[in-house]
Amino acid sequence: MQIVEKTFAQVSTGSGVTINNLAVTPLVAPNVVERDYLTLDEALARGDARVTETSEAGDVPELRFENRGEQPVLLLDGEELVGAKQNRVLNLTILAPAKSTITIPVSCVEAGRWSHSSPEFSTKGRAFYAAGRARKADQVTASLRTRGTRRSRQGEVWEDIAAKSSRMNSYSDTAAMECLYEDYQDQVDEYLKAVEVVEGQVGAVFAINGQIRGVELFDFSTTFRKLMPKLMRSYALDAIDEQGRVANGKTPEVAHFLAAVAAADGSVHPAVGEGEDIRISGPRLAGGALGARDRVVHLCAFHLPEAGSHGYSRGSDLARSSRRMRHYRGRGGNGSGSMR
Template sequence: MSQTAELQPLRQLALQLMTLKLGAAKRFEDFVMVPLCRAKPTQTDYRLLSEAIAQGTSSVTEVSDIGVVHEATLTNNSDQPILLLDGEELVGAKQNRITNFTTLAPPRTTMRVSVSCIEQGRWRWASPSLITSGAMLYPSARVSNMRYVQTHNGVLQSDPISQLEIWDSIESKSRQLGLTTPVRSLEDLYRPFDCKLKRLEQAMTASTLQVGAAFFRRRRLIGLELLRSPMTFEKQLPRLVRSYSMEILDDRRSTADVGYRPSLFPTFKDHNDNSDTGFYLDAVTRLFSSLVKSSSKKSSSRGMGYHLQSKTNNGFVTALFLDDSLIHLSALSLPMH
């Protein structure tokens, strides 16, 4: 790939980020969200997988009666593309899964999608198909997939190493949360904290024309999510809040921030003044600058568009573009070991 071809996706990303406005930070205890908003409304011509399944125009099934752990078959019978987000949980069939990539499935198409197992111990039919549970994998587990993909040339094969990392992450998270029962779905992780998570969701409502958010644990950046349209983001915000909030629930015995490196990408030092808003806006601005300066790889998608993947000192970034439009971007920090 030529240097010009490599730079083009970064230019597109820079243009997308330049159009965003940063909103005032919203806080609930240690959890902070900085809204990312567009200046003008943006329409979408695709639907979310959960909507398509509910309307009966899409289905996700095993690839065969035997099944394959790392793949599922998506059938889109509608005239619109369908968006699957990285980390979405699919439950049922022979085993509960999570999606490995953000994928935009073309209209009137049957295709295989890359998934990983979220449920140990079951390989038998629970239902004819997989449906979305409404849950999303928490960031420290999602970043394991990002790391594996980017160290294997952008391709996630049926490799037990990547699968074991996910299982290990879930087991570790269960211990951190003090759970003693086996975890067979993300809901098993989230359910014990349901009351607090609902209060968090109520506090983190979408702002006008919000299309993304940077999430912090106090002044430590956990990650950033960015979608194309305000409508899509508003629908996804509750599950994003639930998944990111799992990173502030562990090890509550300590007042120190744990589980993440001191910062994602650049180093953000505490300001001497008391302006939290100024700190968060500065942190996100520096993150934007870091994103467009990082080295990146462009790779094809199983669906529509292409993936842009990059790595910095302390984190991983993955994005899906369709032509010149950014469909979804995730920037996640590396967990500490």
């Protein structure tokens, strides 16, 4: 993946910081031009963007995004959209063209609701937790390869949220991911407060208990500064989930991980909006990048731990979660029936 290798060659690492069991290593690069797009939060605040169901009936894996502004809008992989018939997260990063309406691929993170709470979606400063994003990225890559679509395996997304909720003793009447963040808001915010964005920072590598979990890299430092709180919260929630585990005692090998990402198998597809969708896959590696305007706009890549690792197995935790999903549906939740 030449464009990824070229991008990494322009990046240097800064001094990392460790908060409890989460280590964050900044990635720094020179910025010579101004950002030429808005983030979703910026576009919504200006009234330039509108996110709705695709129709009155709705469709779980797709939403309608309208950009009424003069600038493209960046939608972040895993970014949470709250409201309408059920909360969703973005399946990949998208650069929505100016003055356009597009259909965007999403996953549901609220299995027990299928009724309008609002006519439009909003944001609340959250993203799908990092471990969920890793599995989702792997599923989206497989979907593109086998069916030409950008869909997750929705049932597994619901099961994953239920398993994490069970481990963290967090319960919601609608099996909503947002309940996890609300229940652990104070602890998550402590992680966020401990990390400052440094001058020229365009990304970060995150490690939990001594093991690298993922990298986030953007084209502009202003973009990273805007989106860092959402990303930091997503890794912090996983770190809290895994507190009490014994760290491996090793210093995270950032350079080795970035080299593995650059050397990974890649497939290139026309993007949903502007540019190209670059899928990243390899042994225990999953992710994606958006290439547009002759640069990598955003790259995310995740280390997929071995089966059986806490928080990653589809064994007993997910078996229990399946029973919980049946419980929610039996109480009137329309999770499975709402899929189309």
